[in-house]
Amino acid sequence: MDLYVILKLVWAGLLCVLLIGLGLMVGMDMGVGTLLRFVGRTDGERRTALNIIGPHWDGNQVWFILGGGAIFAAFPTLYATSFSVFYVVMILLLFSMILRPVAFEYRSKVDARLWRASWDWVFLLSGFLPMFVYGAAFGNILQGVGYHFNWSGQYFQDGSFLSYLLNPFAILCGLMAVSLSVMQGGVMLMIRSENPIHDRARRYASRAGLVAVVLFLAGGVWVRGMHGFVLEQGNPAMPANPMHGQHVSMQAGAWLNNYAAHPVLWLLPLLGVVCMLAEVALVLANRPRVAWWMGLGAWVGTIGTVAASMFPFFMPSTTNPDQSLTIWNSSASQYGLTCMLAVALIFVPLILCYTSWCYYVMRGKVHTADIIKDTHSY
Amino acid sequence: MDLINPAVVDLSRFQFALTALYHFMFVPLTLGLTFMLAAMETVYVVTGKQVYKDMALFWGKLFGINFALGVATGLTMEFEFGTNWSMYSRFFGDMFGTPLAIEGLMAFFMESTFVGLMFFGWDRLSKPVHLAITYLVALGSNLSALWILVANASMNMPNGAHFDPETLRMTFDSFVGVVFNPDAQAKFVHTSVAGYVAASMFVMGISAFYLLRKEHREFAARSFRMAALFGIFSTVAVITLGDVLGRLDYEHQPTKIAAIEGLWHTSKPPYEPWIIAALPNDAKQESSYEIGVPFVLTPLITHSFTTPITGMIELEDAAAPRIESGIAAVSALRRYEEGHQAADLEMFHAHQNDMGYGLLASRHAPNQDVTAIPPEQIQSVVEQTKPDILPNVFVTFWSFRLMVFLGVFFFVLFAMASYLSLKNQLERNRLFLKICMWAIPLPILATEFGWITAEAGRQPWTVFERLPTFMSASTHSVSYMLFSLAGFTVLYSIFIAVELYLMFKFARLGPEAHGQHDHGADADHLSVVAH
Numbered sequence: 022m023d024l025y026v027i028l029k030l031v032w033a034g035l036l037c038v039l040l041i042g043l044g045l046m047v048g049m050d051m052g053v054g055t056l057l058r059f060v061g062r063t064d065g066e067r068r069t070a071l072n073i074i075g076p077h078w079d080g081n082q083v084w085f086i087l088g089g090g091a092i093f094a095a096f097p098t099l100y101a102t103s104f105s106v107f108y109v110v111m112i113l114l115l116f117s118m119i120l121r122p123v124a125f126e127y128r129s130k131v132d133a134r135l136w137r138a139s140w141d142w143v144f145l146l147s148g149f150l151p152m153f154v155y156g157a158a159f160g161n162i163l164q165g166v167g168y169h170f171n172w173s174g175q176y177f178q179d180g181s182f183l184s185y186l187l188n189p190f191a192i193l194c195g196l197m198a199v200s201l202s203v204m205q206g207g208v209m210l211m212i213r214s215e216n217p218i219h220d221r222a223r224r225y226a227s228r229a230g231l232v233a234v235v236l237f238l239a240g241g242v243w244v245r246g247m248h249g250f251v252l253e254q255g256n257p258a259m260p261a262n263p264m265h266g267q268h269v270s271m272q273a274g275a276w277l278n279n280y281a282a283h284p285v286l287w288l289l290p291l292l293g294v295v296c297m298l299a300e301v302a303l304v305l306a307n308r309p310r311v312a313w314w315m316g317l318g319a320w321v322g323t324i325g326t327v328a329a330s331m332f333p334f335f336m337p338s339t340t341n342p343d344q345s346l347t348i349w350n351s352s353a354s355q356y357g358l359t360c361m362l363a364v365a366l367i368f369v370p371l372i373l374c375y376t377s378w379c380y381y382v383m384r385g386k387v388h389t390a391d392i393i394k395d396t397h398s399y
Numbered sequence: 400m401d402l403i404n405p406a407v408v409d410l411s412r413f414q415f416a417l418t419a420l421y422h423f424m425f426v427p428l429t430l431g432l433t434f435m436l437a438a439m440e441t442v443y444v445v446t447g448k449q450v451y452k453d454m455a456l457f458w459g460k461l462f463g464i465n466f467a468l469g470v471a472t473g474l475t476m477e478f479e480f481g482t483n484w485s486m487y488s489r490f491f492g493d494m495f496g497t498p499l500a501i502e503g504l505m506a507f508f509m510e511s512t513f514v515g516l517m518f519f520g521w522d523r524l525s526k527p528v529h530l531a532i533t534y535l536v537a538l539g540s541n542l543s544a545l546w547i548l549v550a551n552a553s554m555n556m557p558n559g560a561h562f563d564p565e566t567l568r569m570t571f572d573s574f575v576g577v578v579f580n581p582d583a584q585a586k587f588v589h590t591s592v593a594g595y596v597a598a599s600m601f602v603m604g605i606s607a608f609y610l611l612r613k614e615h616r617e618f619a620a621r622s623f624r625m626a627a628l629f630g631i632f633s634t635v636a637v638i639t640l641g642d643v644l645g646r647l648d649y650e651h652q653p654t655k656i657a658a659i660e661g662l663w664h665t666s667k668p669p670y671e672p673w674i675i676a677a678l679p680n681d682a683k684q685e686s687s688y689e690i691g692v693p694f695v696l697t698p699l700i701t702h703s704f705t706t707p708i709t710g711m712i713e714l715e716d717a718a719a720p721r722i723e724s725g726i727a728a729v730s731a732l733r734r735y736e737e738g739h740q741a742a743d744l745e746m747f748h749a750h751q752n753d754m755g756y757g758l759l760a761s762r763h764a765p766n767q768d769v770t771a772i773p774p775e776q777i778q779s780v781v782e783q784t785k786p787d788i789l790p791n792v793f794v795t796f797w798s799f800r801l802m803v804f805l806g807v808f809f810f811v812l813f814a815m816a817s818y819l820s821l822k823n824q825l826e827r828n829r830l831f832l833k834i835c836m837w838a839i840p841l842p843i844l845a846t847e848f849g850w851i852t853a854e855a856g857r858q859p860w861t862v863f864e865r866l867p868t869f870m871s872a873s874t875h876s877v878s879y880m881l882f883s884l885a886g887f888t889v890l891y892s893i894f895i896a897v898e899l900y901l902m903f904k905f906a907r908l909g910p911e912a913h914g915q916h917d918h919g920a921d922a923d924h925l926s927v928v929a930h
Contacts, residue, residue: 072519075519076515076516076518076519077512077515078515079470079511079512079514079515080508080511080512080513080515082470082511083503083507083508083511083512085474086473086474086477086507087503087504087507089477089478089481090477090496090500090502090503091500091503092481092496093480093481093488093492093495093496093499093500094492094493094497094499094500094501095496095500097488097489097491097493097496097568098489100480100481100488100492100496101481101484101485101486101487101488101492101873102485102489103481104478104481104482104485104488105481105482105483105485105873105874105875108482108873108875108879108883109879109882109883111478111481111482112482112882112883115474115475115478115482116886116890118471118474119471119472119474119475119890120471120890121471122467122468122470122471122474123467123471123894123897125467126463126464126467127464127467127901130464130904130905131901131904171401172733172736172737173486173567173733173870174486174489174490174567175403175486175870175874176485176873177401178874178875182879260563260565260566261566261568262565262566262567264567264736353492353493353496353497353571354493354563354566354568354570354571356493356570356571356572356574357497357570357571360497360571360574361497361500361501364500364501364504364505365504368504368505368508369504372504372508372509372512375509375512375513376512379512379513379515382516382520382523382524383515383516383519383520383523397456397460397518397519397521398519
């Protein structure tokens with residue numbers, strides 16, 4: 022196989038890794054944010070919940086930033102087009118995202134009831150909305166998006182932002198992502214908290230897990246009847262130019278074609294469902310540490326399922342399907358992908374090592390009594 | 400008809416400038432304070448004196464308040480290229496996205512992961528390990544600046560890439576060319592050290608506030624001295640590297656340097672004055688009320704006494720053939736894109752170095768399409784395009800001057816501060832202490848002027864001489880832009896109000912209250928400390 026094709030595939034794979042890392046790590050912290058007002062009834066309890074993720078949320082958030090940066094570097098046309106086409110939604114995501122670091126740093130710095138209560142609502146918003154948009158984005162790209170390019174590579178939008186927000190399938194996907202994040206956040210709280218936070222977190226985590234399973238299966242059934250896209254003609258080694266060189270058709274149920282051709286792919290949705298169910302069972306059995314790792318499987322299964330159905334598409338166009346963005350036509354140059362790969366191979370393992378070390382250093386239960394006395398903490 | 404709406408381009412530029420300038424209010428302090436925290440903690444670990452740990456904790460708390468907004472507003476920057484500059488991001492993604500992604504992998508991950516341990520790990524880590532963590536945070540934030548400025552430098556000096564007519568994008572050829580771009584190296588040192596100046600002024604100003612009130616005197620005197628010495632070295636470095644940058648602009652971005660100096664006509668060495676103040680008029684292409692110092696400009700820019708510097712009018716005239724050739728390049732490229740004829744590709748290659756100028760001319764072409772210009776009108780389009788090659792002279796000229804005036808002021812201030820601090824004469828000079836206190840926001844202002852000089856001076860290009868700003872923006876509607884602008888304005892106004900409130904609150908509270916009282920007591924506590 023052509024080296025350029027291999028690089029494009031490797032980067033598509035790495036992009037999935039980043040999206041899984043984002044869902045798992047940022048999703049977990051956002052799940053805690055969403056749950057904050059429910060697992061903590063008193064200020065001390067809420068501060069305990071915040072301090073459980075306090076030393077790590079900043080580092081975890083970089084998965085999100087890196088997700089953006091890596092798409093920019095490896096698939097610039099995808100970055101440029103998807104972020105612009107979803108403009109209003111992306112801006113809403115951004116507004117809710119930028120509230121979060123501020124909420125962490127400022128909430129506990131002033132001891133006034135209204136002040137802290139307001140920031141607690143901000144945590145709910147900035148935990149729920151970004152994960153919802155994250156999931157809804159997958160829902161939208163599965164259905165295809167309205168856009169086309171002119172001769173120079175400038176995109177033009179053919180759809181309205183309302184169709185991306187008020188779209189039942191996208192809402193389903195958004196709620197699915199929120200459920201996974203709430204489950205994972207609950208599990209993290211169980212690992213590092215005591216009662217009453219622990220038991221409340223357990224209750225929310227197990228319920229969210231069951232909701233996630235139901236939504237995941239419902240989404241699967243929905244996709245069977247939905248129109249999918251088929252790449253009829255397109256050379257994987259083509260120069261990365263979406264304006265021409267591809268022929269794409271739309272067909273009902275086409276997102277299941279890859280599964281029909283390679284039945285082994287069914288292992289991915291299976292992995293997702295099994296891990297979600299296992300996580301619920303382990304939560305109920307009070308084994309949050311093992312349950313946490315099931316969360317990794319749940320995200321691998323979920324992102325993997327979408328990737329396997331859509332391959333090689335990134336973002337199909339409904340108004341000009343031939344200009345749909347695929348792995349083949351939206352990547353950076355071969356040289357750029359090579360450089361980035363070298364850097365990623367050095368730094369991604371390093372990041373995983375020092376992140377784990379930080380969790381190891383900060384291990385153990387967070388006690389509400391200590392938090393109330395400690396003014397350095399969140 | 401898919402046309403570019405100039406109003407949307409202007410709104411996108413306005414939003415980008417707003418969010419970037421806002422982000423850059425917090426970055427310089429982060430860059431400098433991390434190193435000052437590391438220095439304070441080093442002294443603590445070496446000497447074991449508690450006052451240095453108090454210093455690290457107290458300045459660390461103020462650092463945290465600032466850092467949160469730096470991180471939050473940085474998120475905006477990472478997404479804004481995609482949400483608002485789609486053509487730019489597609490065209491230049493190899494060159495700009497790569498350093499940005501490396502920044503995340505190499506620097507920002509490290510900084511953000513360890514900043515949590517820096518704040519929360521005091522009791523869980525041994526002294527040397529905690530110190531190492533603090534250094535990693537400092538290293539991370541500064542490496543972060545390095546990669547961002549590598550990315551920025553490639554917009555100003557697109558090294559290590561060529562345009563590929565098959566993909567209609569700049570293709571990355573040389574990693575070394577991008578990383579060791581001379582503009583990147585000089586900009587990195589100039590900008591990050593400007594951050595050290597800002598942090599020094601911040602620490603020095605707040606310490607001066609305590610000295611004026613005769614509170615926390617040992618703490619304040621030590622902090623003041625450390626900041627003053629750090630500040631004087633940093634200011635010298637900023638000025639030196641500023642000179643290097645000017646020299647690079649002279650060689651590679653003549654329009655920027657001519658606009659910075661308000662030089663409408665080619666200079667006459669050696670007499671040519673350096674203009675201290677003037678009123679440049681962009682529409683009439685002349686300046687009034689010029690006040691200058693003779694014989695300074697030529698050696699300042701060219702490091703010689705005889706080399707003339709080309710003026711803006713002459714640069715416009717020199718651009719005319721490039722615009723004409725660029726129109727030919729873009730027309731050939733478009734025909735090639737639609738028909739894939741070898742003859743068109745050959746034609747494109749003959750003119751490809753001027754392609755950017757052809758794209759610049761497209762806003763004056765019928766339907767923004769240079770292939771539609773009738774041959775007899777090409778000269779008139781060229782004439783209309785000529786003034787477009789210049790940045791806004793008034794803005795570039797004055798932002799540069801304000802930055803330079805402030806820089807000279809900082810040099811004097813830090814020199815006096817170091818002297819008085821080393822002679823232990825600070826508390827007698829109350830006026831001087833007051834000036835130090837009021838000077839806290841000035842270095843941040845100076846870095847903002849620096850950003851405006853560099854980026855307004857780069858106009859009309861996003862990628863210098865390759866891609867005009869006019870072509871770079873996403874094709875949103877005006878209402879989309881108003882929506883996002885309104886949101887940013889509201890959110891960012893709330894943020895700055897909250898940040899300033901907390902900064903003032905914790906700065907007034909001072910170091911000794913740190914860790915001893917609960918948050919709730921501060922309002923009352925403040926008056927107790929003050930009296």
